[in-house]
Amino acid sequence: MPKKRCYYEIMGLAMDATDEDIKRAYRQLALSLHPDKNPDNQEMANNEFKVLQEAYEVLSDPRERKWYDKHRDAILCGQDRDDIVDKEVDVYPYCSSFCYQSFSDDANGFYTVYRNLFKTIADEDLPFRDSDDKDYEEIPEFGNSKTPYSDVHQFYSYWMSYCTAKTYSYFDKYNILDAPNRRVARLIEKENKKIRDAARKKRNEEIRSLVEYVRKRDKRVAENRRKLEAKAEENKRKSEMIRKQQIEARNKELENYQESEWTSMAALEDNLKEIEQHLDDEHNKKKKSKKSRKLVDNTDTIEDMNGENEDEDDNEYEDNLYCIACDKAFKSDKAFANHENSKKHKTNIAFLRQQLESDDQLIDNSGDS
Known part of the structure; x- marks a missing residue:
C-alpha cells in the first residue's frame, strides 16, 4: 500500500x-x-x-x-x-433516572452527571466549530445546583435549538474524485449531501430530546416556575384589591353626592309646567280682547297660520306670545293659537318631555348604584 x-x-x-x-x-x-x-x-x-x-x-x-x-x-x-468514524457519546442511556442517584452535586448526582455529559458533547463539536464565524458563540455550561437561573435559562435556550457542527463526511457513499465528468460529480455531491444531512438531523434530534428530558427534571427550572406562579398569583391578588378599593371609593362618592338644584330634572319639569300655565293664562286674556282687534294683514295671517314666517318687519313681537319648545315668537294671538295646534309644536313638546324623563331616570339609576 x-x-x-x-x-x-x-x-x-x-x-x-x-x-x-x-x-x-x-x-x-x-x-x-x-x-x-x-x-x-x-x-x-x-x-x-x-x-x-x-x-x-x-x-x-x-x-x-x-x-x-x-x-x-x-x-x-x-x-x-x-x-475513520468520529466517536459520539450515546445519549440514550442518559434519558433515564438510572444514570444519576440524587439531585445533588455529588459525583453521581444529577448536576454532575449531566454537566459532564454536555461538556463531552460540546468537546465533540469543538474541532468542527469555526471561531471566526459570525454565528459562533460560546457554548453555555450546565452548571450546578446553585447556578443562577439566568445562566440556566441561557443554557437551555442554546441546547434546545442545538445543531451539531460535525460534517459526517465519513458517511459519504461515493467518492467525488471518481466522477468521469462534472454532471456526475454534481450528482455524487448531491447524494452525499443528502446522506450527511440525514445523519446531522438524527444527531440534532437525539440531543434536543435529551435536553427536553433533563429540563423537565431540573429542580432549578421547577423552582423558578414556582416563583413565577407565586408572583403571578400575588399580582392577581393586588389587582383584585385595587379593583375593590376603586368600587368602594366610587360608591362612597355616590353616597356623598348632593344633587344641585339647577341640575334637578324634577325642578326643570316644574318650571316648564309653570311657563306653560303662564302662557295659557296670557293666551286666554288675549282671546277675550280678540274681537276688538283689527284684522291683521292677510299676508301676515297666512304666514302665521303655517308657522313658517321667519322674516322680520318693522312691527314688534308681543313679549308673551313666545313658544319655549319651538324657540319662536308670534305677533298675534291667532298666530300663536294656530302654532299650538300645529304638528311641529306638538312634536317638539313631546320630544322635550321625553328627554326630561330620560335624564331624570338616568340620575335615579346613578343614585341607586
Whole structure:
C-alpha cells in the first residue's frame, strides 16, 4: 500500500495557511500539473492533478479541513479515510433516572452527571466549530445546583435549538474524485449531501430530546416556575384589591353626592309646567280682547297660520306670545293659537318631555348604584 501524502505537503503549505494561501497555491500548481501542460507524460500529470484536486477539495472547506486536521495522523499512518468514524457519546442511556442517584452535586448526582455529559458533547463539536464565524458563540455550561437561573435559562435556550457542527463526511457513499465528468460529480455531491444531512438531523434530534428530558427534571427550572406562579398569583391578588378599593371609593362618592338644584330634572319639569300655565293664562286674556282687534294683514295671517314666517318687519313681537319648545315668537294671538295646534309644536313638546324623563331616570339609576 503506497504511503499517504499529507495534503499540506502536496500543496506546499504549512498547517496554519490561510484560505487565500490555499487558493493561490492551487492556481499555481494547477497550471503546472494540468495534463494539457504535460503532453509528454500525461499519465503522471493526471495522477498528480487528481491528488491536487483532492487536497484542495478538503483544505478549501473549513469543516473538511478541521476534520482532516483532527484525523491527519491516522490518515498518514495508512488508515483509510472511509474507515475513520468520529466517536459520539450515546445519549440514550442518559434519558433515564438510572444514570444519576440524587439531585445533588455529588459525583453521581444529577448536576454532575449531566454537566459532564454536555461538556463531552460540546468537546465533540469543538474541532468542527469555526471561531471566526459570525454565528459562533460560546457554548453555555450546565452548571450546578446553585447556578443562577439566568445562566440556566441561557443554557437551555442554546441546547434546545442545538445543531451539531460535525460534517459526517465519513458517511459519504461515493467518492467525488471518481466522477468521469462534472454532471456526475454534481450528482455524487448531491447524494452525499443528502446522506450527511440525514445523519446531522438524527444527531440534532437525539440531543434536543435529551435536553427536553433533563429540563423537565431540573429542580432549578421547577423552582423558578414556582416563583413565577407565586408572583403571578400575588399580582392577581393586588389587582383584585385595587379593583375593590376603586368600587368602594366610587360608591362612597355616590353616597356623598348632593344633587344641585339647577341640575334637578324634577325642578326643570316644574318650571316648564309653570311657563306653560303662564302662557295659557296670557293666551286666554288675549282671546277675550280678540274681537276688538283689527284684522291683521292677510299676508301676515297666512304666514302665521303655517308657522313658517321667519322674516322680520318693522312691527314688534308681543313679549308673551313666545313658544319655549319651538324657540319662536308670534305677533298675534291667532298666530300663536294656530302654532299650538300645529304638528311641529306638538312634536317638539313631546320630544322635550321625553328627554326630561330620560335624564331624570338616568340620575335615579346613578343614585341607586
